Amino acid sequence: MYEDGLRPLRDVISHFGLDAKKSLGQNFLTDLNLTGKIVRSAEGLGDTDLKDSIVYEVGPGPGALTRAILMNGAHRVVAVEMDPRCVEAQKEIQAAYPGKLNVIQGDALEMNELDLIGDTEGRPIKIIANLPYNVGTALLVKWLTTDQWLPWYSSLTLMFQKEVGERIVAAPRTKAYGRLSVLGQYRAKAKIMFDVPARAFIPPPKVTSCIVGLTPTPEQLETPQQKVLEKVVYAAFNQRRKMLRTSLKALGKDPLPYLAAAGIPQTCRAEELTVEDFCRLAHAYQG
Numbered sequence: 001m002y003e004d005g006l007r008p009l010r011d012v013i014s015h016f017g018l019d020a021k022k023s024l025g026q027n028f029l030t031d032l033n034l035t036g037k038i039v040r041s042a043e044g045l046g047d048t049d050l051k052d053s054i055v056y057e058v059g060p061g062p063g064a065l066t067r068a069i070l071m072n073g074a075h076r077v078v079a080v081e082m083d084p085r086c087v088e089a090q091k092e093i094q095a096a097y098p099g100k101l102n103v104i105q106g107d108a109l110e111m112n113e114l115d116l117i118g119d120t121e122g123r124p125i126k127i128i129a130n131l132p133y134n135v136g137t138a139l140l141v142k143w144l145t146t147d148q149w150l151p152w153y154s155s156l157t158l159m160f161q162k163e164v165g166e167r168i169v170a171a172p173r174t175k176a177y178g179r180l181s182v183l184g185q186y187r188a189k190a191k192i193m194f195d196v197p198a199r200a201f202i203p204p205p206k207v208t209s210c211i212v213g214l215t216p217t218p219e220q221l222e223t224p225q226q227k228v229l230e231k232v233v234y235a236a237f238n239q240r241r242k243m244l245r246t247s248l249k250a251l252g253k254d255p256l257p258y259l260a261a262a263g264i265p266q267t268c269r270a271e272e273l274t275v276e277d278f279c280r281l282a283h284a285y286q287g
Helices: 009-015 032-043 064-071 084-096 113-117 136-144 162-169 179-186 226-238 244-251 255-261 275-286
Strands: 054-058 076-081 101-105 125-130 155-161 188-196 209-216
Touching (some): 009 084, 032 125, 032 155, 032 209, 054 064, 054 113, 064 125, 076 084, 076 113, 084 101, 136 155, 136 162, 155 162, 155 188, 162 179, 162 188, 179 188, 179 226, 244 255
Parallel strands (some): 054 076, 054 125, 076 101, 125 155
Antiparallel strands (some): 155 209, 188 209
């Protein structure tokens, strides 16, 4: 038994027959010391206390991260799980924490999170999740492109393959820098908190993972529209080896005037532009 009075995660996996399914991108965490570290790193993001927060979790699996979130005092947890076997396994945690855990079976990509969470009583919402590898990037993009500039959550603490994490936080003029870097840093501060070795999972994946923390930032003056920025960034990186005067022709306009308006040399390539450069460029194109 652990501190929360529940059985070891390996016993839970065995009892409920939770063989990880590749089709669901599953790799289960079993170390509550590690998941506790993830939760503590989430508590340090933004200016909201975990004990006053509602936590939204995707893909809780057998519950290692869920248990750590509750053990560290979260006000309430709302979790979305695709696998009915894992939903069943979560019932033991619900019994140990009455009224603290709500588990919904379904596809997180199709969920309206605020509808699931319901009345927040004015409490902040943190997203903490060991994201399934096959939908991790898509979920991040969903959460980063909310209509309202400051989103409904106060911070994101997410597990990704390390390669994806490096793309999110990458700086210009690096191989990893691309569309996801610009999107991840356009409306948030992003950083890699720490790496997670393959041996921490059942089954162990073939890659190292990492925890990425993202904190939303206030809107700046003359910020381009989200969809316009995405369109410009997509065109630029879709032919990343070409100069912008060529790659941006895909937007259907002569790119030279808005490159000049943004103060960006037409001979630059996409990977040379900072996030601020892309914002100026998108704003000029938008205008």
